[in-house]
Amino acid sequence: APPAGCSAQARPCFAVEGPGADLVCFTLSGSEGAGGSGRPLPRCFLPAPARCYSLCVPAAPSVPAARLHRRLRQRLRQGPLARCRVLGLLCYSAAGGQAALEKGFLIQDPQGGAETERALEELLRGQGALLPPPPLGVYEAGERGELWQCLWALRGAGGRDLLRRARVVAAEEPPLHPAVPGLRHAAVFLSLEAARSVVEQCTSLIPEATAVLDLVDKCPKHSKKGDFPVIVIEGLDATGKTTVTQSVKDSLNALLLRSPPACISQWRKTFDDEPTLIRRAFYALGNYIVASEIAKASTESPVVVDRYWHSTAAYAIATEISGKVQNLPPTQHEVYQWPEDLLKPDLVLLLTVSPEERIRRLQGRGLEKTEEETELEANSLFRQKVEESYKRMENPGCQEVDASPSREEVLRTVLHLIKKHCGSL
Numbered sequence: 101a102p103p104a105g106c107s108a109q110a111r112p113c114f115a116v117e118g119p120g121a122d123l124v125c126f127t128l129s130g131s132e133g134a135g136g137s138g139r140p141l142p143r144c145f146l147p148a149p150a151r152c153y154s155l156c157v158p159a160a161p162s163v164p165a166a167r168l169h170r171r172l173r174q175r176l177r178q179g180p181l182a183r184c185r186v187l188g189l190l191c192y193s194a195a196g197g198q199a200a201l202e203k204g205f206l207i208q209d210p211q212g213g214a215e216t217e218r219a220l221e222e223l224l225r226g227q228g229a230l231l232p233p234p235p236l237g238v239y240e241a242g243e244r245g246e247l248w249q250c251l252w253a254l255r256g257a258g259g260r261d262l263l264r265r266a267r268v269v270a271a272e273e274p275p276l277h278p279a280v281p282g283l284r285h286a287a288v289f290l291s292l293e294a295a296r297s298v299v300e301q302c303t304s305l306i307p308e309a310t311a312v313l314d315l316v317d318k319c320p321k322h323s324k325k326g327d328f329p330v331i332v333i334e335g336l337d338a339t340g341k342t343t344v345t346q347s348v349k350d351s352l353n354a355l356l357l358r359s360p361p362a363c364i365s366q367w368r369k370t371f372d373d374e375p376t377l378i379r380r381a382f383y384a385l386g387n388y389i390v391a392s393e394i395a396k397a398s399t400e401s402p403v404v405v406d407r408y409w410h411s412t413a414a415y416a417i418a419t420e421i422s423g424k425v426q427n428l429p430p431t432q433h434e435v436y437q438w439p440e441d442l443l444k445p446d447l448v449l450l451l452t453v454s455p456e457e458r459i460r461r462l463q464g465r466g467l468e469k470t471e472e473e474t475e476l477e478a479n480s481l482f483r484q485k486v487e488e489s490y491k492r493m494e495n496p497g498c499q500e501v502d503a504s505p506s507r508e509e510v511l512r513t514v515l516h517l518i519k520k521h522c523g524s525l
């Protein structure tokens with residue numbers, strides 16, 4: 101059957117995400133002449149001799165699908181495919197329904213030779229161990245300059261069957277980013293069990309997954325905070341979290357903890373190389389381990405924590421939601437709520453600095469100017485989305501602290517806020 105979300109009746113759309121670019125959407129209509137908005141087709145469909153292809157895998161939160169998506173992305177950078185430009189693609193049903201959501205790639209071959217199509221077919225046929233090969237979408241111009249998508253099901257032994265030929269027309273950007281409804285299952289895990297079940301699916305694929313689960317299972321469930329205050333310091337990189345947490349520790353005679361905790365940080369690189377689903381589940385479990393450390397420590401002294409749940413959620417949301425800040429889930433969305441089974445801190449402070457000050461601090465850490473500028477430019481939208489997601493967090497929310505002044509002044513502000521919220525220490 102054609103992939104869900106691509107049926108003609110539902111007037112489905114493809115949303116294309118360019119690096120740092122807005123979403124671009126397409127409607128595919130089932131018969132010649134039907135549908136069509138009269139708007140020009142998006143620029144990502146380059147004129148001949150260039151040729152475009154697409155491939156998608158189900159976006160349902162399954163470990164095999166997430167790993168297939170990542171493997172395809174890696175392989176699209178190799179061999180004859182390396183000359184192609186690859187854009188992210190979300191395929192969804194305009195009629196709604198998360199089961200329909202698919203994630204994939206729009207591949208632009210600037211030269212348009214047969215070699216690329218052959219390489220794509222080979223790539224898809226070679227990926228079929230756990231899942232059937234995803235269909236290949238081939239885009240071709242019609243006689244009157246209109247654009248068609250041919251969707252091909254690849255036979256394992258060779259050859260292919262046409263599943264559908266549908267016209268491509270421009271469409272409106274959807275009011276809600278198509279990844280928003282599935283976020284809580286794909287990236288933002290709102291309970292220990294939700295994150296645990298993802299990591300459990302990985303035990304046969306990632307040996308470290310078992311070790312992580314063993315540590316999680318040793319922690320008491322529903323850890324409760326002691327009588328001493330627990331203060332979390334959040335913020336983007338280079339905003340001064342390490343500096344502030346260390347000074348607060350010294351000033352208050354507090355215990356300093358960080359998430360992910362030391363006991364799992366040797367596996368961080370392994371999980372950072374995995375797709376979002378697995379990576380975010382790893383960080384979510386790290387928070388539950390830290391919760392049990394907080395519970396114990398807060399019976400004896402104040403506790404200051406460098407990153408916790410809000411970092412896990414904010415980075416996950418910003419990674420999954422492509423394009424501009426306006427694409428983020430609306431305020432009060434469930435992904436901004438604290439998980440009910442996770443120990444809550446007394447106070448969460450969000451350090452913010454201006455982009456200029458951040459550049460100075462990165463320079464201070466010795467990054468080359470060109471490298472730094474490139475990174476900053478590429479990540480500017482991403483950073484805005486992380487910061488805005490932090491600000492939308494609720495129950496507890498993040499209290500913003502301008503961390504641009506001197507270290508001493510920032511510490512004074514932070515200590516003042518802690519006193520105000522947590523009483524005398």
Ligand SMILES: Nc1ncnc2c1ncn2[C@@H]1O[C@H](COP(=O)(O)OP(=O)(O)OP(=O)(O)O)[C@@H](O)[C@H]1O
Nearest residue numbers: 336337338339340341342343461464505506507510
């Ligand atoms: N208030 C401040 N004024 C000037 N420089 C500062 C200030 N606070 C921190 N810095 C410097 O900025 C750099 C980044 O600070 P720090 O390492 O504390 O940030 P961070 O948020 O922990 O970063 P990351 O998340 O990347 O580890 C360091 O070189 C630090 O000495």
Ligand SMILES: Nc1ccn([C@H]2C[C@H](O)[C@@H](COP(=O)(O)O)O2)c(=O)n1
Nearest residue numbers: 337359360383407408409411412415
């Ligand atoms: N509790 C946490 C801590 C970290 N992360 C993720 C978010 C970023 O991808 C990265 C930032 O960590 P840093 O470079 O500052 O060590 O780690 C998370 O998801 N949850």
